Amino acid sequence: MFVDRKDAGKKLAVELEKFKDESPIVLAIPRGGIVTAYETIKKFGFEWDLIIPRKIGSPRNKEVAIGAVSSDGTYLLNEGSINVLNISEDYIGKEISKQIKEIKRRLNKYKGNENFPDVKNRTVIIIDDGIATGFTIQAAIKSIKKHAAKKIILAVPVAPRDTISLLKKFVDEVICLFIPDEFYAVGLHYKNFEQTTDEEVFTIMRELEKR
Secondary structure (H helix, E strand, O other), rough: EEHHHHHHHHHHHHHHHHHHHHHHHHEOOOOOOHHHHHHHHHHOOOOOEEEEEEEEEOOOOOOEEEEEHHHEEEEEEHHHHHHHOOOHHHHHHHHHHHHHHHHHHHHHHHHOOOOOOEEOOOOEEEEOOOOOOHHHHHHHHHHHHHHOOOOEEEEEEEOHHHHHHHHHOOOEEEEEEOOOOOOOOOOHHHHOOOOOOOHHHHHHHHHHHHO
C-alpha cells in the first residue's frame, strides 16, 4: 500500500537509480504519472517529457477500450472486440482523429507544444502511477519504438500480474513495485488516490524546469 503518488514515486526512484549512467529520458503520463515521476527526475537530473496515450472507446460504452492511440497517430486496435461489437471503420477513424486532437490539446496546455519527445537512440523510462489492462500504454510503447528508442523501460508502482506478463513482451524491462495476487483497481493500492489536478501538473513542471 502506497501513501500517495509522491510516496510511490520515491520508492520507484530507488529502483531507477541503476539507469543513471545511461542518460535516460523519462516520459511521464499525465496527470498522475508526472507526480510519480517527479522524484526520479529531480533526484537524478534525468531529462524528461510527457507522453499521452488515449483510449478509443466503444460507441455504446466509452469506458470499453476497442483501441488506443498516441500523439503521433500511432494506434492499435482490439480486433476481437471490434468484430464482436460490429464497429464500423468510419467510427474508428473518427474516434482516432478525435482522440489525437484531445492529446494535442492537452500537450499544448501542459508544455506549450505537441512535439513528440526526442527518443532516438535513447534509453526511455515510461512512468505512470499504475496500470490496469495495459492496453492504452501499449500505444505509447508502439509510438516510442517507431521513433527509434534504443531501450524502453516501463516503471510503475502497481499493476496486475497478467498485465505485467503481457507488457514484458513489448519492452526491455518492466519495473513494478507491487504485483497483487488479486487486482481490482490501481487506486485501491493507495491510501490517497485523489485525481491529480492540472494545477498540480503545472506546479511540478515549473519545479522541474527550474533545474
